Amino acid sequence: MARSKLILWGVVTLAIFAFSSRALAQANQPLAQPKSTNQVGFPTDLYHWVIPPDNPLTPAKVSLGKELFFDSRLSADDKESCSTCHDPQKGFTDQLPTSMGIHAQFGQRNAPSVLNAMFNTLQFWDGRAPTLEAQIQGPITNPIEMGMASMDAEVAKLRAIPEYAADFQKAFGGQITFHDIERAIASYERTQVAFDSPFDRFLAGDQKAISDQAKRGWALYNGQGRCMSCHGVNPTQPLFTDFKFHNIGVSAHKSDFVPLARKALALLSQKGGLQEIDRLAIQTDMSGLGRFLVTKQPHDIGGFRTMGLRNLLVTEPYFHDGSQATLWDVIDHYNKGGVQNPYLDGGIVPLGLSESQEDDLVAFLATLTSPEYTKQAQKEYQEQFKRSRTDRPQRDEAAAMGLSGRNGPGFSGPFGDIGPGEAAMRENPADLGGRPVDSLK
Amino acid sequence: MHPNRLLSILTLSAAAIIGLAFTIPFHARAQQSTVPQSVPTSSEQVVHHNVPASTDGGTVIMLCDGKTSIEVKGLKAGEPMSHAQAIAVTHELMDKWRRENPGEKWEMAQENQPESAASAAANAPVSAAHSAKSPPPTRKIQQGDTYASFTDRDYKIWQTETDKFVAEGKTIFHSSKLLGSTIGVSCDMCHPDAANTHPETYPKYQVQLQRVALLRDMIDWCIENPVKGKTLSPDDEKLRALEAYILAQRKGVPLDYGKH
Numbered sequence: 001m002a003r004s005k006l007i008l009w010g011v012v013t014l015a016i017f018a019f020s021s022r023a024l025a026q027a028n029q030p031l032a033q034p035k036s037t038n039q040v041g042f043p044t045d046l047y048h049w050v051i052p053p054d055n056p057l058t059p060a061k062v063s064l065g066k067e068l069f070f071d072s073r074l075s076a077d078d079k080e081s082c083s084t085c086h087d088p089q090k091g092f093t094d095q096l097p098t099s100m101g102i103h104a105q106f107g108q109r110n111a112p113s114v115l116n117a118m119f120n121t122l123q124f125w126d127g128r129a130p131t132l133e134a135q136i137q138g139p140i141t142n143p144i145e146m147g148m149a150s151m152d153a154e155v156a157k158l159r160a161i162p163e164y165a166a167d168f169q170k171a172f173g174g175q176i177t178f179h180d181i182e183r184a185i186a187s188y189e190r191t192q193v194a195f196d197s198p199f200d201r202f203l204a205g206d207q208k209a210i211s212d213q214a215k216r217g218w219a220l221y222n223g224q225g226r227c228m229s230c231h232g233v234n235p236t237q238p239l240f241t242d243f244k245f246h247n248i249g250v251s252a253h254k255s256d257f258v259p260l261a262r263k264a265l266a267l268l269s270q271k272g273g274l275q276e277i278d279r280l281a282i283q284t285d286m287s288g289l290g291r292f293l294v295t296k297q298p299h300d301i302g303g304f305r306t307m308g309l310r311n312l313l314v315t316e317p318y319f320h321d322g323s324q325a326t327l328w329d330v331i332d333h334y335n336k337g338g339v340q341n342p343y344l345d346g347g348i349v350p351l352g353l354s355e356s357q358e359d360d361l362v363a364f365l366a367t368l369t370s371p372e373y374t375k376q377a378q379k380e381y382q383e384q385f386k387r388s389r390t391d392r393p394q395r396d397e398a399a400a401m402g403l404s405g406r407n408g409p410g411f412s413g414p415f416g417d418i419g420p421g422e423a424a425m426r427e428n429p430a431d432l433g434g435r436p437v438d439s440l441k
Numbered sequence: 442m443h444p445n446r447l448l449s450i451l452t453l454s455a456a457a458i459i460g461l462a463f464t465i466p467f468h469a470r471a472q473q474s475t476v477p478q479s480v481p482t483s484s485e486q487v488v489h490h491n492v493p494a495s496t497d498g499g500t501v502i503m504l505c506d507g508k509t510s511i512e513v514k515g516l517k518a519g520e521p522m523s524h525a526q527a528i529a530v531t532h533e534l535m536d537k538w539r540r541e542n543p544g545e546k547w548e549m550a551q552e553n554q555p556e557s558a559a560s561a562a563a564n565a566p567v568s569a570a571h572s573a574k575s576p577p578p579t580r581k582i583q584q585g586d587t588y589a590s591f592t593d594r595d596y597k598i599w600q601t602e603t604d605k606f607v608a609e610g611k612t613i614f615h616s617s618k619l620l621g622s623t624i625g626v627s628c629d630m631c632h633p634d635a636a637n638t639h640p641e642t643y644p645k646y647q648v649q650l651q652r653v654a655l656l657r658d659m660i661d662w663c664i665e666n667p668v669k670g671k672t673l674s675p676d677d678e679k680l681r682a683l684e685a686y687i688l689a690q691r692k693g694v695p696l697d698y699g700k701h
Contacts, residue, residue: 049594049597050594234598234602235602235605236598236601236602236605237598237602244588
């Protein structure tokens, strides 16, 4: 018994040595350190409202949480840490369309940033977890992310690592528990606040903080671009999101919603709970159903959380499936009125934005970059700008200007421009699923 | 929509009468209907209603409140109704509900069912996420229509922003400097705490202007005349804030336009 324990320790030590060096290097980078709340535009009121009373921030918890966040021993094969997909150098994302987990397996969702995630009312793209704490078991136990069998297995694994015993004792006054792992990591994540951008200084009264082009973009953001309706922002809540879920047609590209929803309901009726929803969201074609997997409400089909827009130049690519490479592609998507489907949010309509107006909007979005990411964001802006001059897969000028699609000739159905068009109305919209509007002609 | 499709939806679900199920035949509420169907059900997500047995050899149809039901005479189980009959039945169900719940609003009544299995089901994913030893979840998962469901935090954000705006107006109201007065006069000198500004009476004919005025027109008149400053544009932040403060001071007073 003693001997086998010794061997086990040897293996563990080797594993630490072999696999955690990259994560440790990440943890020591300046971008990984807890951030000061002394930033222009920092939402002090909101900050105090969202720190949970049962998990106040303490230095011991934050330090332990940071250790855990960068420790690849939290995964089944000792290779994936939280920071694998939420890398501080990449705005706490992996800059991949969808994330790669254990044994080089890819999931169905784009890794959301940890930056300002503490302000989300619900976590994950579909809000399937209510808090940062509750969110943590998702990736740890997902078989293609960190691959642990259960949170109990995680507790057992960490209890075998001597250095953690003292840290947990110090932070929580007891031995390692599943809830304290969650509380520690969530505490570290709550130190990752990112404001202090040129736009924050502009709102605070510095007229020179952003360019004239960005100011035109800000006007479009509030006006013709209709961005503000969902990506809401004000000094009390400066996160550029409504924290709600909308179907903007992204998953309608490849999801036939009705049969998928029936399939999901069948599976969820046999086995419910976060883990099953997590499996459907990460590992199956039902991922595109989005919020519906959680609420089972038809109006949530294909709905995904409105993402905040801060530092979005370093969190590319975009949308829940990472399907769009540049901000021009994202705006092109909205400009043509999204992708037609029966569950499309009523607020998604053609915008009629010109090329130069799109450039203005991107210039505005670029001002939402926090100082620590300025260089990276500038580089990414240049790359995206260059690419946008030649490569525009989502651009549909005619649809954007209302000359085709549901506003165009032949689409004057009984509900005018809020309906799916005359051709579509001949059939039951529910039978149409996610077919693009072209196939309705 | 194809009439046959409409018909089959109507027979599937009484919820169709409030327009919910037209495009969504597998709507969760559809599973409460009396007609057997292929959609899988789950004790966790669906409210199972005890539909009373038929007393007259017909089919009992129940409203999705789980309480109101009527019997359609001569309709065999599983047999579809005619379009006209289905419409009549849904109307009769709703009328019956209104008779039994006088003065109630349907949407509100459905929202205010604290013990309903629907809300329990909504929280199921959260409950399941916690093991037996964990405390019960305190935060409710957002429910309802995307544009009509708000959290306490939303209300706090709105209140904070509104109060800030009003406070800004109060500052300007009390500052001859911010008002641009050339003689050191501010609004509060004649209107302490915005008294005697009666903002609830606008629009009304203002003798000073010899035309119908809005509150902002009168504020501008005051700025130009007693205050001896320059009028503000209607979309000027200062004018908007002043208007907000004056209106906020009269919270609760009924609107009474044109009153003198």
